[in-house]
Amino acid sequence: MSQLIDPFARPITYLRVSVTDRCDLRCVYCMAEDMTFLPKPEILTLEELDRLCGAFIDSGVRKLRITGGEPLVRRHVLSLFASLGARLGHGLDELTLTTNGTQLARHAEALARAGVRRVNVSLDTLNPERFTRLTRWGRIAQVLTGIFAARDAGLAVKINAVALRGENEDEIDDLVAWCGRHGFDLCLIETMPMGDIGPARADQYLPLSLVRARLGRRWTLDESGYRTGGPARYVTVRETGRRLGFITPMTHNFCEDCNRVRLTVTGTLYMCLGQDDSADLRTPLRRGEDLHAAIAEAISRKPKGHDFIVGRSAVTRHMSVTGG
Ligand code: SAM
Numbered sequence: 001m002s003q004l005i006d007p008f009a010r011p012i013t014y015l016r017v018s019v020t021d022r023c024d025l026r027c028v029y030c031m032a033e034d035m036t037f038l039p040k041p042e043i044l045t046l047e048e049l050d051r052l053c054g055a056f057i058d059s060g061v062r063k064l065r066i067t068g069g070e071p072l073v074r075r076h077v078l079s080l081f082a083s084l085g086a087r088l089g090h091g092l093d094e095l096t097l098t099t100n101g102t103q104l105a106r107h108a109e110a111l112a113r114a115g116v117r118r119v120n121v122s123l124d125t126l127n128p129e130r131f132t133r134l135t136r137w138g139r140i141a142q143v144l145t146g147i148f149a150a151r152d153a154g155l156a157v158k159i160n161a162v163a164l165r166g167e168n169e170d171e172i173d174d175l176v177a178w179c180g181r182h183g184f185d186l187c188l189i190e191t192m193p194m195g196d197i198g199p200a201r202a203d204q205y206l207p208l209s210l211v212r213a214r215l216g217r218r219w220t221l222d223e224s225g226y227r228t229g230g231p232a233r234y235v236t237v238r239e240t241g242r243r244l245g246f247i248t249p250m251t252h253n254f255c256e257d258c259n260r261v262r263l264t265v266t267g268t269l270y271m272c273l274g275q276d277d278s279a280d281l282r283t284p285l286r287r288g289e290d291l292h293a294a295i296a297e298a299i300s301r302k303p304k305g306h307d308f309i310v311g312r313s314a315v316t317r318h319m320s321v322t323g324g
């Protein structure tokens with residue numbers, strides 16, 4: 001098996017796969033309310049997605065994260081988890097999921113059976129009204145039921161929360177405490193300028209350096225060398241024993257040891273979350289051409305890093321295209 005290495009000597013071992021651009025929520029920082037979604041012929045079938053992922057695994061990818069849009073709203077998506085799960089131990093080390101949690105109660109057991117061991121669930125607030133406002137129409141009870149179903153199915157749950165100025169910044173302490181009580185790790189994310197979403201993005205941006213300094217007044221944050229292969233940097237909250245991660249694309253560039261590329265549901269490969277350059281893998285896939293060569297050519301163009309700047313859209317696509 002060959003190992004993909006990019007021009008900056010970084011091994012590419014992690015693929016994030018968006019299996020749908022659709023979602024049952026409309027988080028204010030992620031999507032406009034009236035999003036237009038892709039027409040069906042553009043979208044890869046689950047079988048095509050499985051074949052593409054297989055080619056990446058054969059090229060040295062060891063970790064897959066299924067994301068979206070909302071991955072669990074795609075019909076029959078559990079069949080993809082089952083077929084990818086069968087590759088665990090055969091080149092693939094880890095199969096994970098990022099979800100908004102609304103459909104998790106139905107699927108948690110089947111995900112665990114497919115070999116998923118960890119899920120990331122997005123939850124920016126514990127306040128029901130605020131949750132509905134931030135997601136435009138979501139109900140928090142449905143998500144909480146999903147989170148506890150995942151835990152009961154034996155999945156390790158990590159909560160992802162985007163830190164939003166004037167929205168949930170007064171609640172981060174409560175999120176740390178709540179996660180500690182229930183045995184979940186927590187990861188805080190800075191808003192990234194992706195796609196046109198309506199309200200002024202600069203208004204939402206809250207630097208995590210500030211959040212961390214504020215948290216330090218109530219919690220003892222012990223440095224931790226823990227890594228999951230993703231961009232988060234972790235501390236351990238001494239009082240709860242749980243990990244707290246910070247994803248800080250804006251205040252601290254995380255590109256130097258980037259091991260990731262992102263595949264969209266149309267078979268477009270983005271070599272960097274914060275750049276527009278991409279490679280079309282759907283054409284070689286549907287023509288039966290050599291996928292390994294197409295993937296290797298794309299990786300040879302992986303850029304050094306992103307160009308995010310607060311308040312300006314660095315890329316025109318929304319986060320729901322590549323799934324973060
Ligand atoms: N629907 C799933 C979910 O919400 O977890 C998966 C896809 S969602 C695009 C993946 C992650 O990206 C979520 O944790 C979400 O909060 C985050 N996200 C979306 N838009 C973002 C933005 N502009 N900046 C930072 N994070 C964003």
Ligand code: SF4
Nearest residue numbers: 023026027030069100
């Ligand atoms: Fe949907 Fe996830 Fe985007 Fe929210 S963050 S609108 S749940 S894709």
